[in-house]
Amino acid sequence: MRYAETGYNLEIDLTRKNIEKVATDPRDTELYLGGLGTSAKVLWDRVTPEIKPFSEENLLIFSAGLLCGTPAVGCNRTIVSTISPQTELMAYSMMGGFFAPELKYAGYDKVIIRGKSKKLVYLWIHNDKVEIRDASHLKGKGTVETAELIKKEINDPKAHVAAIGLAGENKVYYASVEQGRSSASRGGIGAVMGDKGLKAIVVRGKKDINIARPGEYIELCDEVLNYIKFREENPIQGVPPILAGLGSPQEMKIHDEKWHTENFTWGNARERRKDFWTEEVAAKWSESMDKVQTRLLSCYNCPMQCGASINVPGISTYMMKCYSKLTYTMAAFSDLDFGFKIVQRATEYGVDGFTTPQVMAFALELYEAGILTDKDMPGMPSDSEGRFYWLLDKIVNREGIGDILANGTYWAAKKIGNGAQAYAHNNIKKHEQLPLKLGMLHPLYFVMYCTGEKMNITQIEGNFPQSPFATQEDKEAFVKDWFQVPDDKFKQYLLDWEMRGEKSIPNYPTPQMTSEIVDWQERMHYIDDSLGMCAGLSSFPLKPPYHMHNYPKFISAATGMDMDEDKLTQAARRNRTLIRAFNIRRGMSRKDEKPPEDHWRKRFPELEKELLDTYYAFRGWNEDGVPTKEYLHELDMDYVSQDLEQRGLLK
Amino acid sequence: MVEDVIEKKTVKVIKVDVDKCIGCRACELVCSAFHAEPKYSSTNPAKARIRLIMDEFNDIYIPLYAGEYTDAECNGRNVYTIDGKTYDECTFCRASCPSRDFFKDPDSGLPLKCDMCLDDPPLEEPLCVQACRCDALTYEEVEQEEEKEESPDEMETGLQSLVKKHGTKKVMESLARISKEAD
Ligand code: SF4
Ligand code: SF4
Ligand code: SF4
Numbered sequence: 001m002r003y004a005e006t007g008y009n010l011e012i013d014l015t016r017k018n019i020e021k022v023a024t025d026p027r028d029t030e031l032y033l034g035g036l037g038t039s040a041k042v043l044w045d046r047v048t049p050e051i052k053p054f055s056e057e058n059l060l061i062f063s064a065g066l067l068c069g070t071p072a073v074g075c076n077r078t079i080v081s082t083i084s085p086q087t088e089l090m091a092y093s094m095m096g097g098f099f100a101p102e103l104k105y106a107g108y109d110k111v112i113i114r115g116k117s118k119k120l121v122y123l124w125i126h127n128d129k130v131e132i133r134d135a136s137h138l139k140g141k142g143t144v145e146t147a148e149l150i151k152k153e154i155n156d157p158k159a160h161v162a163a164i165g166l167a168g169e170n171k172v173y174y175a176s177v178e179q180g181r182s183s184a185s186r187g188g189i190g191a192v193m194g195d196k197g198l199k200a201i202v203v204r205g206k207k208d209i210n211i212a213r214p215g216e217y218i219e220l221c222d223e224v225l226n227y228i229k230f231r232e233e234n235p236i237q238g239v240p241p242i243l244a245g246l247g248s249p250q251e252m253k254i255h256d257e258k259w260h261t262e263n264f265t266w267g268n269a270r271e272r273r274k275d276f277w278t279e280e281v282a283a284k285w286s287e288s289m290d291k292v293q294t295r296l297l298s299c300y301n302c303p304m305q306c307g308a309s310i311n312v313p314g315i316s317t318y319m320m321k322c323y324s325k326l327t328y329t330m331a332a333f334s335d336l337d338f339g340f341k342i343v344q345r346a347t348e349y350g351v352d353g354f355t356t357p358q359v360m361a362f363a364l365e366l367y368e369a370g371i372l373t374d375k376d377m378p379g380m381p382s383d384s385e386g387r388f389y390w391l392l393d394k395i396v397n398r399e400g401i402g403d404i405l406a407n408g409t410y411w412a413a414k415k416i417g418n419g420a421q422a423y424a425h426n427n428i429k430k431h432e433q434l435p436l437k438l439g440m441l442h443p444l445y446f447v448m449y450c451t452g453e454k455m456n457i458t459q460i461e462g463n464f465p466q467s468p469f470a471t472q473e474d475k476e477a478f479v480k481d482w483f484q485v486p487d488d489k490f491k492q493y494l495l496d497w498e499m500r501g502e503k504s505i506p507n508y509p510t511p512q513m514t515s516e517i518v519d520w521q522e523r524m525h526y527i528d529d530s531l532g533m534c535a536g537l538s539s540f541p542l543k544p545p546y547h548m549h550n551y552p553k554f555i556s557a558a559t560g561m562d563m564d565e566d567k568l569t570q571a572a573r574r575n576r577t578l579i580r581a582f583n584i585r586r587g588m589s590r591k592d593e594k595p596p597e598d599h600w601r602k603r604f605p606e607l608e609k610e611l612l613d614t615y616y617a618f619r620g621w622n623e624d625g626v627p628t629k630e631y632l633h634e635l636d637m638d639y640v641s642q643d644l645e646q647r648g649l650l651k
Numbered sequence: 652m653v654e655d656v657i658e659k660k661t662v663k664v665i666k667v668d669v670d671k672c673i674g675c676r677a678c679e680l681v682c683s684a685f686h687a688e689p690k691y692s693s694t695n696p697a698k699a700r701i702r703l704i705m706d707e708f709n710d711i712y713i714p715l716y717a718g719e720y721t722d723a724e725c726n727g728r729n730v731y732t733i734d735g736k737t738y739d740e741c742t743f744c745r746a747s748c749p750s751r752d753f754f755k756d757p758d759s760g761l762p763l764k765c766d767m768c769l770d771d772p773p774l775e776e777p778l779c780v781q782a783c784r785c786d787a788l789t790y791e792e793v794e795q796e797e798e799k800e801e802s803p804d805e806m807e808t809g810l811q812s813l814v815k816k817h818g819t820k821k822v823m824e825s826l827a828r829i830s831k832e833a834d
Contacts, residue, residue, distance in 0.1 A: 071684055071694060073677075098676070105695060148708060157706065180707060206697035206757035214691035218684070225784070294710050298675040303784035305673050309710060317708045 002026065003212040004066055004558040005034055010108045010130060012123060014196055015056060015115030019130050024109065030561060031636060033530035034066030034109060035079045036092055037575040042112060043081060043090060044578055044640070049586045049647075053085040053188075054171070054195045060113040062103070062162065062201060065532015069104035069209040070558055071221045073228070073545075074537040076100055076300040078162070078179070079529055084187040086173040086408050087430050087455065089583045091187025092529070094459075096248070096299035096306075096321070097180045098160045100532055105205030117197035120169070124154060125203045135199040140166055142348025143178035144318055150202050163200035164190045165350030167396045171195055172406040174355040174432075178347060181297055181307040181319035185352035186456050187431070188408075212560030220554055227545040228303060228537070236542055238474040239465070246544060248536025251322050252296055252308035255286045260323075266330045268361035269426040269435035288336035299534065306536060310340055318344045324353030330435065331357030332388045342388060349396045354456070355408060355432040360391040362409045362423055363401070371418050376401045408432065426596045429588070431455045433596060441506040441600040443514045446608060447615050450593040451518075451625070453579045454525070462521045462539040463547075464490065468497035468504070484547035486520055486565070493517065506604055511614035518615065520548075526572040527551055574635045577620070577627050581640045584649055590625045626650055657796055663767050664791045665716070665780060672712040672787040676703050678779035685768060685778045697757045700765040701779050704743065709736045714779075714788060717754040718745030720762035722815040749815075761813070 011020040024038070032038045039061045051057045060082045067075045078100040084091030103111070106125050113123075120135040138146050147161035160179065167175035168190030175190030176183045184190075211217050228246060235244035240259035242249050258277035265272050292312050296305040297319060307321040320343060328346070329339035346356060364387060366372040367380075374380075378400070380390050394402025404412045409424035409432060426433050428449060434457055444464070445457070452460040463484060469475045472495075479491040493513050498504045509517060524539035524547070531551075538546035546554075548565055555563040593612065616623060620631025626649060632641040644650035679696035686700070687693040700717040711733065725748075729740040747754040747762035754763045768777040780790040813822050 069694060071680060071691070105697065144708065157704075206695065208687070208693040208695045208698075210693045211691060214684075214687075214689060218691045229784075295712070296673055297707075298673045300675065301677045301680050302675055303673070303677070305785070309707065311710075317710070319707060 001210055003210050003560050004070055005029060005109050006104055006107050006207075006209070008108050009110040009112055010125065012111060012113045012130075012132070013115045014113060014117040014121070014132070014198065017117075017132055019132070021108075021128075021130075029066065029559070031571065032575055032578070033527070033555070033571050035063050035068075035077070035532050036065075036081065036526070036529035037571065037578075038530075039063045039079060039081045039092070039110065040090070040575060040578045040582065042110075044582050047083065051083065053083040053088060053192055056115050058083050058114075058192060060189070060192050060196060060198075061110055062099070062113075063110040064100035064103045064108075065528075066530060067554065067558055068532035069101040070211060071218060071301070072531075072533070072554060072558070073221060073224050074299070074302040074304065074534040075532050076302065077529070077532040077534060078103070078184065079532065080177060080184040080189050082187075082189055082192045083586075084173075084189075084431075085171070085191050086188045086410070089429065089586055089588055090453070090579055091189055091192075092454065092579075093177075093184035093186040093189055094529060094535075095162070095177065095179055095182040095184040096534055097182035098300045099162050099179050099182075099201075099203060101300050102160045102203045102205050104209050105207055106203050107205065107207045111201060113196060113198065116195065120197050120199050122150065122163075122200040122202060123198065125201065125205075126154075126156075126159075127204075127206055138199050139169065142166075143350045144316070144348055146200055147178075147180070150200060154202065156204055159202050159204040161200050161202045163350070164193050164198075165348055165396075167191075167349045167351045167406075168194035169199070170396065170398045170406070172351060172396060172398070173408045173411070174352040174359070176350045176352050178350050181321055182299065183321075183347075183350075185354070186454075186459075188352075190350050211558055213557040217554070217557040220550060220557060223550070224537075224545040225303070231543065231545070237477060238469050239542070243466075243542065246537055246541050247304040247306045248322060248534060248540060250304070250306055251325055252289075252293065252306060252320065255289055256282070257285060257326065258282075260326055261330065263436070264326075264330065265435040265437050266333055268331070268365045268423065269358060269433075270437065272437060285336050288340065292340050302534065302537070304536060310344070312340050312344065315341065315344050318347050320347075327353050327357045327435075328388065331361040332384045334385055334388075338385050338388075342385075342392070345389070345392060349392070351392075351396065354434070356392070356395070357388075358426065358432045358435065359395065359405050359409055359412070360388050362412070363391055363405055365423050366416065366420055369419075369423070371416065371420050371423075372401065425598055428452075428595060429455055429592050433457065433599075437598060438600050440602050441604055441608070443506055443509055443511065443607075443611055444517055446506075446595060446600075447514055447518050447611055448521070449595040449599070450612060451615060452522075453576070453583060458540065459525060459535065460522060462524055462535070463542065463544065464517045464521060465494065465542060468494070468499055470499065482543065483549070484543055486523075486548040490517065490520065506602075506607055511607075511611045512618070514611060515615045515618035519618065522576060523548070523569060523572040526575045527568065530571070530575060531555070570635065573620075574637065577632070577635060578637065578640065580621070580625070581627055581632075581637075581644060584626050585644065585647065588625075590623070593625060622650075660795055661792050662795045663777075664793055665767075665777060666789045666791060667714055668787050668789070669713050670787075671785050672703070672714060673785050674703065674705055674707070674712050677782040677784070678714055678788060679703060681778045681782040682765075682768075695757070698763065700754065700763050702753065706736070706738075709734050712787075713743065715743065715745055716765040717747060717763050718765075720747045720764065720811065722749065722811065724748050724750035 063079045077094045081092040122135040124131045143163045143165040146163040162179040171191040173188040176185035294309045297307040410430040413420040413424035448460045552563040629641045679699040682699040684691045704713040731738045776790045780788045
């Protein structure tokens with residue numbers, strides 16, 4: 001018997017309309033755990049570098065994590081992976097909600113989709129019964145609307161639906177896959193789904209997931225729940241409210257937005273408004289929040305309530321999570337009333353809440369600069385909010401200028417030319433980043449931004465504080481019960497870290513320390529993404545309930561595999577390296593590893609070089625960022641070095 | 652004629668406050684784990700004796716406990732309208748009933764009923780209440796005077812439903828065969 005996992009993948013060929021249930025190799029679980037790790041292995045084996053995002057051979061994988069469906073609190077992530085149309089590298093995006101556990105209960109760890117259907121279809125997975133069904137009546141329908149219609153059609157209110165909207169159907173490069181209160185948004189996964197002619201995947205499961213050592217496992221789960229409670233009663237002192245608690249983060253509960261609105265930039269990621277958060281704004285925004293929120297909501301088996309149902313009078317109900325409440329508001333220099341309204345339309349269309357507002361603000365900057373003119377924007381309203389709605393509709397329908405903007409700022413700027421490239425200033429590897437413009441280079445963030453394979457800083461950063469605490473007492477108070485550190489040396493790094501002087505950024509943490517801290521943070525993310533754990537309870541917040549010390553116990557008790565901290569570290573590094581190798585094989589190299597040019601005002605080319613060199617060496621990569629033969633051997637991945645050697649990428 | 656016996660009895664009450672529910676389905680998960688054999692060895696919310704009726708876009712979140720098994724479906728049907736959306740009466744019914752697959756073990760088809768997490772030694776609180784961290788479910792014990800009433804235990808309920816479905820003869824034959832195989 002297989003424990004924690006089902007041991008089966010579902011292989012769907014949309015061209016041939018073929019459906020197959022395939023048993024997986026338990027040895028892959030030992031090496032790559034599951035979720036992102038085993039998906040990366042499938043992509044490595046089957047998606048060679050010639051395959052383009054919109055090739056028939058490109059795979060689109062919906063994967064549950066190894067521990068999804070077990071009682072582990074907050075373990076509900078679906079990891080969706082494919083080739084991104086925007087970056088042409090591996091895209092992977094996680095969504096919470098209910099889909100992954102339901103897939104496991106249906107008897108599958110992954111759904112692997114290849115080929116293309118000529119007609120729009122949806123996939124209905126109901127335990128052993130799997131059908132490819134006609135979806136022509138759902139063409140052009142919103143994601144929420146689609147889910148509701150399908151549930152009625154199959155007459156099962158407990159089914160879970162992951163769907164694309166018009167943006168995905170029209171292959172907008174930043175189209176998302178939406179699922180109730182969650183979405184897989186980054187990297188244009190929705191566009192690949194649309195290209196495959198797949199409107200939705202619907203799943204309902206009624207089978208058992210088995211636990212190898214039940215007594216032990218349930219005790220570990222209880223410990224986690226108790227620690228969550230403890231952390232709720234003991235928020236971290238000396239940090240802004242949004243960083244003090246657990247969750248992903250708690251944008252629906254927290255009304256104090258001083259930190260985001262004053263530190264993050266407005267418009268096309270340029271303008272910082274350092275005195276924005278006045279009492280007046282606070283009162284008005286609180287009122288806006290209270291007016292539209294009808295209920296706080298959680299994902300499957302989690303008490304954190306990071307989502308909410310939003311009910312704006314006159315438009316239909318939708319569910320919001322996290323930061324999208326602010327991205328449109330800030331890009332349009334508007335307020336929350338506007339934000340709550342436009343997100344409803346964006347959710348129905350199915351677009352990424354980070355990239356979309358940025359693209360629209362970028363277009364408006366080009367218009368103000370005269371690079372785009374009235375000829376490009378016929379009929380565009382004159383007010384900022386009206387313009388955002390107008391642009392959103394154009395983009396999603398790929399109409400006129402919208403067709404160009406639908407490829408994201410990098411590709412759009414290239415196409416528009418005439419100096420437009422200078423306005424696409426907030427990308428890494430062709431992908432839009434958080435709207436941040438800061439002063440002094442931060443060594444940790446420099447390395448994470450440059451080398452992060454996830455392209456999105458919130459999916460790389462985490463357990464180590466973003467900045468030093470102001471006083472020695474604060475530091476000592478923080479490290480006192482910081483048992484999550486994988487090694488006590490990290491406590492010392494934090495104790496010594498100063499706001500100013502010799503031991504402050506950019507020189508401290510030193511390149512060596514930086515590599516170690518980044519390694520720890522990444523390790524946690526790669527483990528989460530393989531287990532299906534929500535980052536909000538693990539890799540993302542300070543002092544989380546899941547960490548390097550209890551994770552091996554969770555994995556052992558659930559699967560029966562023999563796991564310890566070293567082995568787990570090795571597995572996480574293996575996954576991280578496999579994805580790196582996959583991207584190297586697709587042409588990524590050191591030259592791509594740089595932050596947006598104006599992300600920090602103060603830059604230090606020599607230090608930056610040293611930071612990258614040190615991190616690469618620490619990682620077991622050569623100076624081009626390619627994993628070395630020796631390191632690959634250590635990780636049982638000779639097959640990767642052979643392939644890279646054959647392609648002349650490794651000598 | 653036998654007199655009805657009036658007894659003092661502790662009644663276990665789970666209170667449901669639907670306004671506090673956050674839709675996490677932890678109650679379903681943990682109930683299924685608790686009733687697995689051996690305990691906690693598997694999870695499967697379809698086997699839970701509590702079921703969250705969730706209609707997200709109409710803000711309906713109702714944790715429903717599995718009630719009695721009924722061998723015949725109701726004669727009539729009512730229709731509920733909540734916030735302009737209509738629901739079949741069966742949507743909110745607690746019974747394990749032949750007309751639908753609610754509250755039936757998906758493997759055996761046997762009816763499921765909430766047993767308040769009967770355990771030895773008894774739990775302080777039923778598991779679903781423990782799992783519900785936002786007080787949508789709370790537990791109370793109240794003293795009540797009650798007429799004593801024999802209620803069939805779970806196995807009997809299960810057998811009754813089988814008899815209803817397949818007839819006494821077939822069930823007896825199967826039982827005889829199974830017990831022979833087991834010997
Ligand atoms: S912490 Fe928040 S986002 Fe994460 S699983 Fe729980 S409710 Fe979902
Ligand atoms: S009281 Fe126990 S048996 Fe009843 S629904 Fe709750 S967990 Fe299940
Ligand atoms: S555990 Fe509580 S909050 Fe969660 S679904 Fe059940 S009743 Fe609702």
